[in-house]
Amino acid sequence: MAVRIGFIGCGGMAQAHMRSLASVKEAKMVAFCDVDSTRAESTAAQFGGAAYVNHGKMLKEAEIDAVYVCVTPHAHGSLEVDSVRAGKHLFVEKPVNINNEQSRKVLTEIEKAGVINSVGYHWRYLSATDEALKVLKDREIAMVIGYWMGGMPGVAWWRRLEQSGGQFVEQCTHIFDLARYLAGDVKSVSAYTALRALREIPNLNVPDVGTAALEFKSGAIGTISTTCILSQGFEVGLRVFAKDLMLHIDGARLTITTPARTEVFNPTNNPTLAEDQIFVNAVRSRDPAKIRCTYEDGAKSLAVTLAAMKSASNGRPILL
Numbered sequence: 001m002a003v004r005i006g007f008i009g010c011g012g013m014a015q016a017h018m019r020s021l022a023s024v025k026e027a028k029m030v031a032f033c034d035v036d037s038t039r040a041e042s043t044a045a046q047f048g049g050a051a052y053v054n055h056g057k058m059l060k061e062a063e064i065d066a067v068y069v070c071v072t073p074h075a076h077g078s079l080e081v082d083s084v085r086a087g088k089h090l091f092v093e094k095p096v097n098i099n100n101e102q103s104r105k106v107l108t109e110i111e112k113a114g115v116i117n118s119v120g121y122h123w124r125y126l127s128a129t130d131e132a133l134k135v136l137k138d139r140e141i142a143m144v145i146g147y148w149m150g151g152m153p154g155v156a157w158w159r160r161l162e163q164s165g166g167q168f169v170e171q172c173t174h175i176f177d178l179a180r181y182l183a184g185d186v187k188s189v190s191a192y193t194a195l196r197a198l199r200e201i202p203n204l205n206v207p208d209v210g211t212a213a214l215e216f217k218s219g220a221i222g223t224i225s226t227t228c229i230l231s232q233g234f235e236v237g238l239r240v241f242a243k244d245l246m247l248h249i250d251g252a253r254l255t256i257t258t259p260a261r262t263e264v265f266n267p268t269n270n271p272t273l274a275e276d277q278i279f280v281n282a283v284r285s286r287d288p289a290k291i292r293c294t295y296e297d298g299a300k301s302l303a304v305t306l307a308a309m310k311s312a313s314n315g316r317p318i319l320l
Contacts (some may be wrong), residue, residue: 001056002025002028003026003027003028003283003284004028004030004057004063005027005028005031005064005066005280006028006029006032006033006059006062006064006066006067006068006088007028007032007033007034007068007070007233008034008055008067008070008071009032009033009034009038009042009068009069009071009075009296010032010040010095011070012234013070013093013120014068014070014093016272017068017070017093017272018046018047018121019277020270020276021280022047022221024273024277024280025187026284027276029047029049029255030049030064031044031054031062031064032047032049032050033049033055033058033136034051034053037051037053040053040251047153049062050062052195055079055082055083056082059082059083059088060086064088064197065088065089066088066089066090066279067088067090067115068092068093068281069090069091069093070093070120071227072164073097073098073164073170074098074140074163074164074165076097076102076103076106077095077097079147079173080092080096080110080295081105081106081109084106084110084112084113084115088115089116089117090115090116090117090118090129090278090295091109091117091120091279092119092120092295092298093171094119094121094174094177094301095120095122095165095173095298095301095302095305096295096298097302098164098165098169098302099306103267103295103302103303104225107139107295107296107299109172110295113272116272116283116288117288117291117294117295118275118278118293118294118295119293119295119297119298120208120272120275120293121177121178121181121275121292121293121298122272122274122280123174123175123181123249123271124178124181124271124275124292124293125269125271125272125274125275125292126249126269126271127252127265127267127268127269127286128247128249128252128254128265129181129182129254131254131256132182132240132247132249132254133182135245135256136141136240136247137301138219138244139180140220141216141218141240142221142241142243143221143222143240143246144183144220144221144223144224144238144239144240144241145222145238145241146172146175146176146178146222146224146225146237146238146239147175147224147225147235147236147237147238148171148172148174148175148224148225148227148234148236148253149169149172149234149236150227150234150235150236150299151224151228151229151230151231151234152198152208152229153171153228154174154274156203157315158170158206159204159205159243160203161206161291161292161309162236164194165305165306165309166206166207167206167207167210167226167228167301168193168210168212168307168308168309169305169309170227170228171228172224172226172305173285173301174233175230175236175237176224177293177298178238178249179214179215179222180241180300180301180304180316181215181293182238183220184216184217184218185320186214186217186219186304186318187215187216187319188214188309188319189209189213189308189311189320190210190212190217190311190317190318191212191309191311191312192210193207193209193241193309193312194207194208194209194210195207195208195228196208196209197209198229201212204319206228207261207312208228209225210227210312211224211226212224212227212311212312214304220266235311236250237249237250244258244259245257245258251268252267252271253266254268262266275292278290278292307320
């Protein structure tokens with residue numbers, strides 16, 4: 001029997017998951033909830049199923065096994081709690097929240113209910129990341145350098161810290177998470193942010209540049225930098241350094257450089273499809289072993305990005 005899926009939030013990231021789930025034969029999308037009734041109805045018409053504007057009503061009425069929560073960062077929290085308490089397995093788009101206390105409450109409910117759970121950190125599912133893990137096996141990582149250099153999203157909520165959390169928390173969370181996935185948990189964070197080039201943008205309180213220095217529990221160190229001041233496209237990636245080895249994950253491509261040669265591995269998979277297929281399989285089998293980012297792990301990445309924002313605010317390193 002197919003896993004019956006309901007969506008809370010039908011925006012851009014939800015649509016990406018819907019497109020991939022449409023090709024997963026073990027999945028069936030049956031319910032779509034959005035505060036914009038027109039969007040909920042058009043999405044339901046496109047993929048088949050019922051439209052809702054109230055998630056509680058959807059959880060009560062629709063016959064669903066799992067819920068995808070794909071909402072703006074500040075809207076996370078009660079949606080996940082309500083879904084889990086209704087006994088639904090849970091997929092949450094990143095970041096899982098903009099508040100550590102709320103994410104801990106959700107995690108407590110997940111642990112009580114014992115539901116399958118996953119977070120949308122799709123960089124973990126890149127074939128380039130798989131190859132990087134193979135190369136790094138038995139290697140000691142010394143340093144990482146990450147970056148997310150691009151423009152400002154057009155949605156109004158992104159411009160407000162109290163809604164998006166800022167670029168560290170919302171966009172660059174993928175790079176922080178990938179650094180954690182490859183180099184391990186973070187011990188401390190020290191960061192700086194500023195609003196330098198976009199001061200004329202109305203209603204903006206999100207810094208437009210930022211740099212965070214990380215100390216990993218392993219002893220490795222790193223920096224991750226961001227900006228949203230560019231209009232000519234994005235540069236996004238992570239560099240990992242070990243003795244006589246440099247790895248560069250640039251989008252989906254992996255470049256491996258050693259004293260002897262440089263090798264380039266180009267993408268061979270759709271990471272969003274991979275994470276969706278694995279989540280659906282986990283729900284069907286009740287076996288989460290292949291899920292690469294649980295809610296607990298996603299909450300750890302959130303804690304690192306929030307620590308960076310706190311350090312930038314108070315001028316002191318933050319221990320995790």
